[in-house]
Amino acid sequence: MTSHSPDRPRELVLVGHGMVGQRFLEAWTEQPGADRWRVTVLAEEPRPAYDRVHLSSLFDGRTPEDLALCPPGFLAEHGIDLRLGDPVTAIDRAARTVTTRAGRQVRYDALVLATGSAPFVPPVPGRDAAGCHVYRTIEDLDAIRADAERATIGVVVGGGLLGLEAAGALRATGLSTHVVEFAPRLMAVQVDDGGGALLRRKIEDLGVTVHTSAAADAVATGPEGRVRALSLSDGRELAADLVVFSAGIRPRDQLARDCGLPVGARGGIVVDERCRTADPAVLAIGECAQAADGRVYGLVAPGYQMAETAARELADRPGDGFVGADTSTKLKLLGVDVASFGDPHGAAEGAVDVLYSDSRLGVYRKLVIGADGALLGGVLVGDTDSYGTLRPLAVAGRPLTVPPEQLVLPAGLSTAGPVALPDEAVLCSCHNVTQGAVRAAVREQGCDSVAAVKKCTRAGTGCGSCVKQLGTVVGEELAAAGFAPQTGLCEHFAQTRAELYEIVRVTGITGFSDLLDRYGQGEGCEVCKPTVASILASLGGGHILDGEQAALQDSNDHFLANLQRNGSYSVVPRVPGGEITPEGLITIGEIARDYGLYTKITGGQRIDLFGASVDQLPGIWARLVDAGFESGHAYGKALRTVKSCVGETWCRYGVQDSVALAIELELRYRGLRSPHKLKSAVSGCARECAEAQSKDFGVIATSAGWNLYVGGNGGMTPRHADLLAADLDRETLIRTIDRYLMFYIRTADRLERTSVWLDRLEGGLDHLRAVVIDDSLGIAAELDELMARHIGCYQDEWAATLADPDRLRRFSSFVNAPGTPDPAVTFVPERGQIRPARPGEDGRVLTTPAPVLVAGPRLEVLTP
């Protein structure tokens, strides 16, 4: 069919639908006149564009759907024809057509190449053996994950950004992990020797073995052709069941080469600053192109800028061309913060380094200062908080307004205030948004929150590394416009949690409605309701499911169990100190078997039972309570566990009975509601097998008594606990912990960990010591009294629930079909147990196995 109408749409063909390709489509559809073109996208991968930068998050439970980049309805809305799994195999520039693998021919008036790059696999013998992988696509990760299940040792070839990402992923799947890097240090491009050394130490502390100055020589295979070992250039051989090559990327420029377009000496389709190739009808963007400055960028932000440039060029609206980009990066690799910005190596003449390094704290900061005093670049390892300020300054090449040494010193030693950024400084380099644009969004477009500014400017929606800085700028601008900073809990309460705690304590208010009517407004929300519920509970408000309190609890507290991803619940009985009898173990095992639950030992010496429906909870708990177990409070913001080692009773090195103390502490503080969950541990000697220094409060035995540590935590930002007091006797120890906990509960913010609270506490550890030991505020007796009341009022929540038919009525999936489990909750078998079925998987419906007692809402009441 041929049309000679002058209105015949022009044909735009995009080759490749990766991050840059999608960004090009978004930029293109915003151009005036774009709707007169017909757009066809020919892609190799079987799925639309996804966020490759966050690929590793697939190992943390995110799904491919979470990574999708193409907004739903976007393609249909703009009439874009996306053909997946059918890559272009040839370009005929004379005929202006492309041919795909399936043999399809598509004509173009304009052709945009966004074919990205391919992982570089060094030409070592055996590199194609089963068990060898690259790390580039969702399919690659699926293959790695499948292989990892039967592997125990994984080796990553390449110690750059991607290599360390891959190592983190292997480690996450439980493999013993090695990294082999050719250069003498890790991340050789981004960091310097000092930063690389600290990075290496931190990564080795995590159990990853690092081999630098070594290259992969050959992959050795076993009899069935699978990887068995990797031999290195230094003659050593590493045993390996799985090898991931992550030694850099190469531009995918073969299509361009085949049709005679010029490519750079080291690959990459040569383009000018408007992203045009030597053929005016063909453009190239992203990692497949060699930009006008002669570089091939392996980062997404420059690719995005090229995408915008190409879209404007095709729409005949050329603005600023693409002449090069900032390659600053900030990452969390294997949990270690690493950032490099501007020129991190100080290549400019006369440049000097200012650096601060503290191996004990694990912090390394280096700034490169030019001869004129301007900040040129830097490297941050271990603490990258200042990245948001320093990167824009370095990229703008601005002279510093404060002495550079002030910017690298730890907060306590630095006297410098915040550094002011110029308005033209780029805050978000992913989307090229300046600080001025952010300020204008607040001032002129009425954005009154970070979320609104993100929506309006796109700042902070890329890699997210600028969000903190964004918050500061938005806050400043709002304050300048006369808006008071929000310190209140939420829109319903202008008070902080600590203030509400005091109000409840002083007024004796016992209900949420009462508090809301007198001190708040509106109907409340998911923020203030559970907070108030927690305050009422920690001030002795009775059973948490009584009266109006029941309507405030988070779903977890409401069902006294932990909500899991598919809507089922997990059950965790308390095992004080981790000590359990064989009979107790057998009982838990029998219950799990009878209900078909998944069982797992938790990180805190307990046993998790997963996959229970709401209807099954009372039946399960009836049997647990009958066997002497009580609620483990795994669902609450409350004391979770007090872990212990075996102490002097069994251990050759133990100097005190850590088990007895752990049990005593766990029983003392069980059920204590607090702003954040609380964990504790007791170690019987300085070997610290219970890891007490990573807990909210931890105790380590000494030959003279007990040392008390406070304010530690694991989690996202781990912190070692501080020594509050040494060589305490048992009684003083317990009294000190009582006061510490009650002081924390009284003054902490909502969801504020003890570590954050301690860091925020004015006067810090010394002040805390003065309050809980020397009673400097005169509140010690009050704190003691509150704890005594908590201990006196404690009742097991599950036993109390089972004894009350009214409370039991809520444990029903359907009010009009009691006893019917949720038919949407399905499971599939895995490693001999169940797991939630994934979307599209045909799981079996959760049913109560026949022989056990039926757990309905009208369960018979058990009398102890």
Added chain:
Amino acid sequence: MTVEIHDGTRWRTVCTLDDLQPGRGVAVLLDGEQVAVFRDRSGGLHALDNRDPFSGAHVLSRGLLGSRGERPTLASPMYKQVFDLTDGRCLDEETAPDGTPAVLRLWPVRSAVEPAPAAARPAVPARATAQAPA
């Protein structure tokens, strides 16, 4: 007093008013479909899809009621997205991870006196407290 949901064809009695604790919900199974039913602090009834579009789990009946500005809201217990109870729209994100619009279907719901014998039952109930059927 009973609570009734209109399933598109007729009103169906699903529970009694006493089954609904103010501020807290229950789930209802209607011919394989799941509906979350709530009663707010002032006695108003709300019925919406029980399926949380962000997690895919049928858990919205276990969420918390509240308000955002003037709008009455429901927060999902899974990832805490907040939905407008008056139109079912998610106030935090426009689309669910599967690409569909994040809007919950609203079901007409009302409280009624205990069902009278079928012949004597009025065509229009005297005490509808919430939305009428569409």
